Amino acid sequence: MTEFAAIVPVPETVSDNTSAAFGPLAGESPLVRVVRAALGGEATVVVAAAEPLVEICRESLAAQGLPSITVVAARGRGARADCLAAAMEHTSERFVLVHDIRRPLASSALQARVVVALRAGSPIVMPALSLTDSVKAVDANGSVTATLDRSTLHTVQYPRGFTTELLSDLLAHRASDDFDELEEALAARVAITVVDGDPDAFVVELPRDTTFVEAIITSRR
Numbered sequence: 001m002t003e004f005a006a007i008v009p010v011p012e013t014v015s016d017n018t019s020a021a022f023g024p025l026a027g028e029s030p031l032v033r034v035v036r037a038a039l040g041g042e043a044t045v046v047v048a049a050a051e052p053l054v055e056i057c058r059e060s061l062a063a064q065g066l067p068s069i070t071v072v073a074a075r076g077r078g079a080r081a082d083c084l085a086a087a088m089e090h091t092s093e094r095f096v097l098v099h100d101i102r103r104p105l106a107s108s109a110l111q112a113r114v115v116v117a118l119r120a121g122s123p124i125v126m127p128a129l130s131l132t133d134s135v136k137a138v139d140a141n142g143s144v145t146a147t148l149d150r151s152t153l154h155t156v157q158y159p160r161g162f163t164t165e166l167l168s169d170l171l172a173h174r175a176s177d178d179f180d181e182l183e184e185a186l187a188a189r190v191a192i193t194v195v196d197g198d199p200d201a202f203v204v205e206l207p208r209d210t211t212f213v214e215a216i217i218t219s220r221r
Contacts, residue, residue, distance in 0.1 A: 004115060005046060005093040006038035006159065009083035010057055010101060011074075012050035019206040021053075021101045022060050026217040030104035030206065031057065032064045038159070040108030041115065043097055047071045048087035050078020081179035085171050088164070096167050098181060100158035105216065106201035113195040114161040122193035124185050125161040128154040129197040154194065156182060157201045166190065 010031065014021050021031045028036075031047070038045045047069060049057045054073045061069045072090055074082035084098065095118045097111060110127055117125040131153040137146040160181060162170075170184045185192055200220075204213055 002042060002044045003093055004041070004043040004095045004097055004118075005087075005091040005164070006041070006043035006097040006099055006111070007084060007087040007091070008034055008038065008045065008047045008099045008101060009080050009087070010047060010049035010053050011080045011083050012052070012078035013080075014053055014101075015050065017206070018053075018056070022056060023206045023210065025104060025206070025210060026214045028064055029060050030101050030204070031060055032066060033104040034099050034101050034106070035061065035066060035069055037106055037108045037111060038097065038099055041097075041111035043111070044091075044093060045069050046087040046090050048074055048083040050074050050083065052078070076177070079177035079179070081171060081174055081177040084167070084179065084181075088168055088171065091164060094164060096162050096164050097159040098162070098167075100203075102203045102205075103158050103201045104204055105198075105213065106158060107198055110157070110198040110201055111159050114159055117193050117195050118161045118163070122161075122191070123163050123166050124181075124190055124192045126182065126192055126194055127157040127159075127197040127201065128194045129157070129199065130154055155197070156194075157197045 022029045035045050047057050051073045057071045072086045074086040076082045114125045131150045135148040135150050136144045139145050
């Protein structure tokens with residue numbers, strides 16, 4: 001048994017745009033790319049999907065050489081919180097890594113940095129990048145009213161790491177099924193450790209970004 005479980009939620013919102021999880025992306029679906037990155041970090045992987053998406057998850061994984069990955073069905077309407085809760089029922093590892101299928105280029109090396117911080121004793125770890133663009137405050141009329149200090153601002157990424165006990169507690173006391181583990185952790189006043197993010201771990205919108213992302217994949221080979 002590994003020390004880490006990697007959860008890949010596939011919530012019901014994916015039904016509105018199945019390309020987000022299953023569309024072709026340089027020969028592999030986003031779901032498969034995220035699962036392979038998690039496996040590369042030596043984690044046990046659980047894909048937790050809304051009931052209508054379970055079979056297509058299994059088919060996508062099997063078609064690309066990953067038939068042994070555990071796929072579980074979420075209860076209820078299959079919201080993100082339902083997916084995470086279902087996966088937690090199949091998790092006995094000490095730590096949990098929550099992945100995001102919208103970031104198919106997030107690497108195993110990024111996961112490894114999260115793992116190091118968890119092993120060092122941090123209850124929650126999130127990768128992040130410093131904000132380098134100029135940031136302006138804009139009023140309702142579209143007028144710039146101020147320049148914000150970007151030195152304290154970061155963009156957060158995935159995978160996000162938790163002790164299993166803490167993530168279970170956040171889920172149990174969540175404010176809604178539109179679960180955001182960062183907001184829940186902040187509300188619970190839990191210390192969050194930040195590690196260096198990865199410029200490639202950005203949010204991808206498919207099929208719109210397919211050509212752009214495939215060009216990046218080709219340049220990395």
